[in-house]
Amino acid sequence: MKKEFTDGINRIFNKNRELGHLQGSTQDLTWDGKHVTVRGNKMVYYGSCSYLGLETDERLKQGAMDAIQRYGSQFSCSRTFLQMGLYDEVESMLSEIMGNPTILAPTTSLGHISTIPVLVGDRDAVICDKQVHNSVRNAVQMVKGDNVYVETLPHNSMHMLELRIADLSTRFDNVWYFADGVYSMYGDIANFKQIWKMLDKYENFRFYVDDAHGMSWAGKNGRGVALNNMPHHPRMIVASSLAKGFGNCGGVLTFSNEEDMRTIKNCGSSFIFSGPLQPAVLGAIKAACEIHLSPEITTLQNDLYERMLFFRTKAHELDLPLISQELTPIFYIGVAKQDIGFKLAEAVNKDGMMFNLAQFPAVSMQNAGARITLTNHHTLQDINTLLESMAYHLPRIVEEEGYSYEEIYEAFGMKRPQQVAMNAYSVLAQTA
Numbered sequence: 282m283k284k285e286f287t288d289g290i291n292r293i294f295n296k297n298r299e300l301g302h303l304q305g306s307t308q309d310l311t312w313d314g315k316h317v318t319v320r321g322n323k324m325v326y327y328g329s330c331s332y333l334g335l336e337t338d339e340r341l342k343q344g345a346m347d348a349i350q351r352y353g354s355q356f357s358c359s360r361t362f363l364q365m366g367l368y369d370e371v372e373s374m375l376s377e378i379m380g381n382p383t384i385l386a387p388t389t390s391l392g393h394i395s396t397i398p399v400l401v402g403d404r405d406a407v408i409c410d411k412q413v414h415n416s417v418r419n420a421v422q423m424v425k426g427d428n429v430y431v432e433t434l435p436h437n438s439m440h441m442l443e444l445r446i447a448d449l450s451t452r453f454d455n456v457w458y459f460a461d462g463v464y465s466m467y468g469d470i471a472n473f474k475q476i477w478k479m480l481d482k483y484e485n486f487r488f489y490v491d492d493a494h495g496m497s498w499a500g501k502n503g504r505g506v507a508l509n510n511m512p513h514h515p516r517m518i519v520a521s522s523l524a525k526g527f528g529n530c531g532g533v534l535t536f537s538n539e540e541d542m543r544t545i546k547n548c549g550s551s552f553i554f555s556g557p558l559q560p561a562v563l564g565a566i567k568a569a570c571e572i573h574l575s576p577e578i579t580t581l582q583n584d585l586y587e588r589m590l591f592f593r594t595k596a597h598e599l600d601l602p603l604i605s606q607e608l609t610p611i612f613y614i615g616v617a618k619q620d621i622g623f624k625l626a627e628a629v630n631k632d633g634m635m636f637n638l639a640q641f642p643a644v645s646m647q648n649a650g651a652r653i654t655l656t657n658h659h660t661l662q663d664i665n666t667l668l669e670s671m672a673y674h675l676p677r678i679v680e681e682e683g684y685s686y687e688e689i690y691e692a693f694g695m696k697r698p699q700q701v702a703m704n705a706y707s708v709l710a711q712t713a
């Protein structure tokens with residue numbers, strides 16, 4: 282990393298830490314999924330990605346405790362030599378959830394590092410979406426080091442993607458496209474319909490999707506946003522996470538066939554050189570798998586859907602600058618300038634609520650914003666209180682900073698929408 286870059290990041294993080302916006306710690310002795318006490322202030326937190334609220338579920342806690350009682354705190358051996366039978370059980374359940382052969386890596390990042398360098402050949406070309414998650418980029422850097430051709434395209438630009446595939450597919454063995462299912466900052470999603478069409482049209486086009494934030498709250502058995510929007514194509518690989526909606530830890534990798542899955546298990550670095558997930562984690566994953574394979578998952582998904590719909594409608598009603606209109610549990614209220622973000626976060630904290638303030642380098646310099654994640658722990662009343670607080674403070678702060686809503690939208694390449702009477706919530710709720 283260049284020194285100017287690390288100096289810049291250090292400055293941003295140190296300032297944020299002093300102000301209490303980054304690298305904080307909770308002071309609570311327990312976690313109920315919703316409340317945090319930070320610097321003596323007890324607040325409702327809107328930054329957890331445990332979308333279905335499973336992290337506090339008694340069945341998951343019990344699963345973890347049972348596994349510890351039976352197997353201790355670790356089975357300390359590379360899985361290549363020997364793994365606990367619990368791994369077979371959970372991988373078989375995860376394959377059923379995902380609908381195709383699935384293996385479990387210690388984390389999603391390690392899953393990418395185990396898969397991408399193995400599957401991408403030195404005569405392949407790689408295309409990354411500009412906003413693909415950093416963990417995918419890190420794995421792509423590894424193949425770039427092996428002189429694989431890599432290029433980056435503007436975010437979700439399907440027109441450009443098709444132009445590039447048409448060109449590269451004549452010169453390279455395979456053309457890979459790396460994208461997120463749900464983008465972790467703005468909560469927008471990949472254009473699955475167009476990607477599916479391109480998979481059908483170009484025989485050597487391959488799609489790798491990181492659907493970490495799409496897991497559990499969408500799709501049959503919670504298999505995610507990607508597989509909810511397109512069937513598993515033979516040339517597609519889905520990487521996902523058990524650390525968000527699934528309420529656990531670990532990365533899942535789903536392949537269209539046993540052979541690819543076996544290749545990654547045999548050659549993927551974390552399957553050989555990393556230690557296994559702890560029995561407690563595997564026990565909790567098994568309990569969460571049972572919920573995903575039962576009808577209860579649909580009830581949990583519907584509960585979250587109601588919250589997402591309510592949030593979006595209320596944010597529109599209150600004229601808050603919502604950057605993506607997509608219905609996911611990640612919402613981004615743009616403020617553009619870091620100082621507006623600081624003031625908004627402080628005001629909302631004083632009202633007893635906390636969101637994650639997104640800033641550079643997680644987003645571009647002029648794209649700061651309130652990244653709000655919803656979980657089933659939040660009530661509609663909680664969401665209402667948060668949005669009312671933001672709508673009360675934001676216009677005053679924007680004015681104080683000599684800025685305008687129009688300029689905020691402009692910073693995100695958008696036009697401020699006309700104020701429309703939004704009663705879509707009631708209409709949609711009736712039709713949902």
Ligand SMILES: Cc1ncc(COP(=O)(O)O)c(C=O)c1O
Pocket residue numbers: 387388389390391414416461465491492493494522524531532
């Ligand atoms: C989209 C996405 N992919 C991957 C990761 C990394 O996941 P892990 O911590 O399991 O490596 C994250 C982390 O939050 C993420 O948001």
